[in-house]
Amino acid sequence: MPSRTQVSLVLAACAALVLAGITGCSDQPGRDEPPPKLEPMGAVGDGEGELNLIAWAGYAEDGSNDSTADWVTPFERQTGCQVNVKLGNTSDEMVQLMRSGQYDGVSASGDATLRLIYAGDVAPVNTDLVPNYASISSFLKDKPWNSVDGKMYGIPHGWGANLLMYNIEVVRDAPNSWAAVFDDADKYKGRVTAYDSPIYIADAALYLSKSKPELGIKDPYSLTPEQLDAATELLKKQRENIGEYWSDYTKEVQAFESGTSVIGTTWQVIANTIGAENRVQVNTVLPKEGSTGWSDTWMISSKAAHPNCMYKWMNWISSPEVNAQVAEFFGEAPANTEACKYTVEPDFCDIYHATDEDFAAKIHYWTTPQKNCVDGSGENCTAYNEWVDKWQQIKG
Numbered sequence: 001m002p003s004r005t006q007v008s009l010v011l012a013a014c015a016a017l018v019l020a021g022i023t024g025c026s027d028q029p030g031r032d033e034p035p036p037k038l039e040p041m042g043a044v045g046d047g048e049g050e051l052n053l054i055a056w057a058g059y060a061e062d063g064s065n066d067s068t069a070d071w072v073t074p075f076e077r078q079t080g081c082q083v084n085v086k087l088g089n090t091s092d093e094m095v096q097l098m099r100s101g102q103y104d105g106v107s108a109s110g111d112a113t114l115r116l117i118y119a120g121d122v123a124p125v126n127t128d129l130v131p132n133y134a135s136i137s138s139f140l141k142d143k144p145w146n147s148v149d150g151k152m153y154g155i156p157h158g159w160g161a162n163l164l165m166y167n168i169e170v171v172r173d174a175p176n177s178w179a180a181v182f183d184d185a186d187k188y189k190g191r192v193t194a195y196d197s198p199i200y201i202a203d204a205a206l207y208l209s210k211s212k213p214e215l216g217i218k219d220p221y222s223l224t225p226e227q228l229d230a231a232t233e234l235l236k237k238q239r240e241n242i243g244e245y246w247s248d249y250t251k252e253v254q255a256f257e258s259g260t261s262v263i264g265t266t267w268q269v270i271a272n273t274i275g276a277e278n279r280v281q282v283n284t285v286l287p288k289e290g291s292t293g294w295s296d297t298w299m300i301s302s303k304a305a306h307p308n309c310m311y312k313w314m315n316w317i318s319s320p321e322v323n324a325q326v327a328e329f330f331g332e333a334p335a336n337t338e339a340c341k342y343t344v345e346p347d348f349c350d351i352y353h354a355t356d357e358d359f360a361a362k363i364h365y366w367t368t369p370q371k372n373c374v375d376g377s378g379e380n381c382t383a384y385n386e387w388v389d390k391w392q393q394i395k396g
Contacts, residue, residue, distance in 0.1 A: 035148055036120035038302050044129050044311045047081040051309040054097050054106040056296070058330040059157070060085045069329050071322045081309035098122070101303040104310040107157060108299050110145035110366040111199065117153050122299040124151040129311055132318040135338045139360045144374060145367045146297045154297035155314045158332040160352065161293040161363045162203065163284040165266035167256060178207040178287045180263060182234055185241035193255060193264030194238065196245035198384070198391035199366060202292050203265065204231040206364060210289040219375035220292065221367050228382045232390045239394055256280055268352060269331025286362055293363035327352070
């Protein structure tokens with residue numbers, strides 16, 4: 001497991017993933033038109049000597065933050081591609097940076113990928129030119145957030161679930177449902193915690209899809225106005241029991257360690273951090289309704305000035321050895337099925353369910369809600385700006 005210093009860096013990036021849901025999405029293109037017709041590369045040649053990336057903190061480490069974390073320098077030595085990294089703080093920022101045309105690639109989360117694809121900011125990837133793609137988990141390939149019309153628009157990197165965490169000394173009934181933080185939240189009034197993000201509406205929608213099937217919710221990111229209203233009402237009710245919302249991981253760590261929070265949503269790496277301090281005992285569970293989560297993808301700019309170096313990077317970062325390093329440093333499941341052979345912590349992949357297809361199938365990965373329903377069910381869904389408005393109403 002990473003040191004406390006490493007985890008601080010890594011979880012700051014995770015917090016950025018959640019904060020990405022808070023940023024405005026008014027610039028996203030509509031989905032009534034297909035993406036621009038762009039052709040993937042036909043062959044990889046010699047590197048151009050440089051590579052400009054946009055990445056989450058912890059994804060492209062060169063040893064400057066932690067001397068034990070360096071997979072950029074070996075890449076530079078092997079390929080001659082000198083890597084320049086611009087850290088992205090939010091998905092919205094990453095989208096804007098990619099549109100500048102100054103970067104070759106980006107580690108995009110699911111709430112950014114479709115915007116980049118439909119705007120023509122990224123090109124489809126010729127996966128035959130990325131040998132390590134063959135051993136990427138099948139449940140991360142050809143998915144709605146990283147492919148369109150049968151074309152892959154990137155190489156999967158890592159993934160994780162938003163889990164239910166609770167203090168086992170206070171919450172003794174070992175909950176296995178999100179009801180614990182919704183319909184039954186008054187049992188822990190004032191000590192429930194939740195994401196401070198409009199994308200958290202999807203968590204409520206997911207719960208309602210199981211607890212109130214008459215609402216007809218099939219996908220938590222494809223909500224009609226009526227379904228969005230139902231999720232909003234549930235979250236307004238939950239608001240009465242929330243002690244505090246969190247977007248900075250340190251808030252949740254501190255809240256659980258102090259006892260001001262005893263139950264709420266989390267990432268596995270945060271639970272590990274709390275457990276490492278031995279101040280409070282927590283447990284995590286993926287509830288019976290499933291969960292929301294993230295899957296990040298390395299995407300190549302349609303205007304890449306150094307496309308050969310970018311293809312070399314996508315193959316390097318998805319190789320078993322390097323993917324294992326990144327996953328352990330960041331605190332997520334690696335995308336490459338062979339990475340588990342190279343993790344330092346023997347049971348790392350078991351903890352993060354790295355190759356567990358049944359576990360992964362229970363996750364509804366982040367994507368940006370749009371008027372044209374992201375699950376393809378119609379054109380009467382609600383766009384993200386409507387979610388932002390509802391979230392403001394929920395929090396008052």
